Amino acid sequence: MSKDNNPEFLLNLLERMIEIREFEEGVRFLFLEGAMPGTIHQCQGQEATAVGVCSALGKEDYITSTFRGHGHALAKGLSMQEMLDELFGATTGCCKGKGGSMHIGNIDKGMVPGVAIVGGGIPLAAGMALSLKLNKNPGVIACFFGDGAVAEGAFHEAVNMASLWNLPVIFVCENNLYGASTRIDLVMKNTTISERAASYGFGGETVDGNNVLAVHEATKQALTRCRSGQGPYLLELLTYRRVGHSRRDPGHYQPKSERQDWFSRDPINYFASRLIADGLIDAQGVKELKDTVIARFEAAVKQAKRAPMPTLADLETDVFAAKEPA
Amino acid sequence: MEVMIKMPDLSTTDGSDILIVKWVAGVGDLVERGQVLLEVETDKAVQEVECIFKGTLTAQLAPAGAAVPVGAVIASIEVER
Numbered sequence: 001m002s003k004d005n006n007p008e009f010l011l012n013l014l015e016r017m018i019e020i021r022e023f024e025e026g027v028r029f030l031f032l033e034g035a036m037p038g039t040i041h042q043c044q045g046q047e048a049t050a051v052g053v054c055s056a057l058g059k060e061d062y063i064t065s066t067f068r069g070h071g072h073a074l075a076k077g078l079s080m081q082e083m084l085d086e087l088f089g090a091t092t093g094c095c096k097g098k099g100g101s102m103h104i105g106n107i108d109k110g111m112v113p114g115v116a117i118v119g120g121g122i123p124l125a126a127g128m129a130l131s132l133k134l135n136k137n138p139g140v141i142a143c144f145f146g147d148g149a150v151a152e153g154a155f156h157e158a159v160n161m162a163s164l165w166n167l168p169v170i171f172v173c174e175n176n177l178y179g180a181s182t183r184i185d186l187v188m189k190n191t192t193i194s195e196r197a198a199s200y201g202f203g204g205e206t207v208d209g210n211n212v213l214a215v216h217e218a219t220k221q222a223l224t225r226c227r228s229g230q231g232p233y234l235l236e237l238l239t240y241r242r243v244g245h246s247r248r249d250p251g252h253y254q255p256k257s258e259r260q261d262w263f264s265r266d267p268i269n270y271f272a273s274r275l276i277a278d279g280l281i282d283a284q285g286v287k288e289l290k291d292t293v294i295a296r297f298e299a300a301v302k303q304a305k306r307a308p309m310p311t312l313a314d315l316e317t318d319v320f321a322a323k324e325p326a
Numbered sequence: 327m328e329v330m331i332k333m334p335d336l337s338t339t340d341g342s343d344i345l346i347v348k349w350v351a352g353v354g355d356l357v358e359r360g361q362v363l364l365e366v367e368t369d370k371a372v373q374e375v376e377c378i379f380k381g382t383l384t385a386q387l388a389p390a391g392a393a394v395p396v397g398a399v400i401a402s403i404e405v406e407r
Contacts, residue, residue, distance in 0.1 A: 029359065032334045032378050034397060248336050250373035 007280050013055055013212050014275060014286070017047035017268050019293050020071040023080055024243075026297045027070070027087065031247050035305070036087060040101045043071040045210075045242035048267035049174045050075035052215025053142050053235075056223060060139040062110045062128060064121035067102040068241075069114035072144055076111045078104070080300045090307030096318065097310050118179075119152030121145060122171070126158040129167035129232075140168040140226040142219070148179025150193055156200075159232065163202040166231035170222045171197075173236045174209060180245045181253045197234035209237030210267040239267070329379055331401040333394050336368050336375075343393035344368055346400070355383045363401060381405040 024044050030036040043050070046068075054063065054075035065072040073083055078094055086093025087101055094106045095113055105113030112128070115121035125143030132139045149155055150173065162169050173193050177184050184191050197204030203225070207218045215237055222233035240262035244251035272286050281289075333344055347365040351357050362374040363383070377383075381403040388400045 029378050032376060034332055034334060248368070248370070250371055252371065252373075 016051045020047045022293045039246045041068040042243050046239045048212035049209045049237045052212045053219045056219035063142045064112045064125045065114040067116040069104045073104045077109045084300050084304035085307045088304045092307045119149035119154040123158040126162045129169040142170045144172045147175040162232040163200045168226040169232045171234045176241045194236035204234030206236040209239035330399045333398045335396045345393045348390045379403045379405045
């Protein structure tokens with residue numbers, strides 16, 4: 001039995017997606033309660049992109065992320081605890097409380113802290129890939145960004161260079177139709193983003209980003225290309241965010257009919273139905289999975305609320321790199 | 327147990343008070359987590375404020391037309407536990 005038909009693997013994909021959804025929903029309410037500082041950019045509805053990509057990656061592979069990075073982090077193996085601690089600004093957070101929501105990451109787990117500048121992670125990913133290539137490291141970089149980032153000059157410069165030098169990067173565009181509140185067809189005439197790859201001499205394809213297995217499969221194929229030295233690949237994953245751009249955005253620019261249409265293709269419901277039809281789990285099992293995840297989240301929140309806060313003495317630590325690289 | 331609902335931090339640029347446009351849930355209504363309680367207007371948009379507890383709305387503590395600061399108590403909920 002191949003890994004992709006393995007019940008444990010399939011159920012794990014479902015659990016990871018439920019974990020992301022419930023984490024985001026839980027954080028949403030912490031924010032509404034006033035318990036969580038700052039703003040947050042959430043990814044409800046986009047769980048299959050993060051989980052589909054990261055489930056195909058190996059330990060030697062890295063991801064770069066954006067301001068909307070909670071899902072990427074959970075999918076890459078960060079724990080809810082280190083993320084909640086970070087969101088509360090505690091020293092036990094994955095970035096010692098110095099990053100916050102928009103800079104979630106843990107390099108030991110293969111995730112560069114999120115780059116919140118739109119498109120900013122794309123040249124960074126190309127640079128990391130160059131480093132891997134020069135060091136003959138087998139790793140690949142999966143670089144997440146949104147449709148809005150494609151209009152940035154940094155995107156074009158980085159993909160051009162990555163293609164020219166055959167760098168091992170999978171450029172993962174999560175196309176959720178809106179750059180903040182602006183619909184994609186107001187800012188680009190050719191809205192098929194994967195076609196950008198051809199103009200720079202490399203391959204790309206558009207995939208149903210709400211189908212976790214389709215994303216996983218496409219990522220696996222892109223990885224094979226990257227690892228064999230064939231250069232980058234552009235994966236455009238069509239998906240939809242169920243919430244506003246940030247917690248202060250009610251998202252009224254998303255037409256009701258469009259929302260309903262996408263909600264009917266929700267990635268978690270879609271995949272859960274498939275696993276139920278295949279007899280791998282039943283509706284009760286899905287509910288239990290959700291309840292277990294919620295209980296884990298609530299326990300992590302309790303601990304995060306008691307986690308130690310930074311002091312003045314922490315202000316100047318981790319600001320400069322050590323003189324000699326370790 | 328009675329819990330208080332506070333105005334969430336929805337304001338955008340200048341930290342100004344948030345205007346209560348209208349109450350959607352009435353006193354005595356059963357409310358769910360995530361259900362819309364009221365509509366408010368910030369300096370950027372009209373938006374909805376969701377309930378964060380499941381229970382019964384026991385009081386609206388700021389009327390439609392009032393502008394209140396972030397964190398001000400705007401409602402009380404009798405929570406079922």
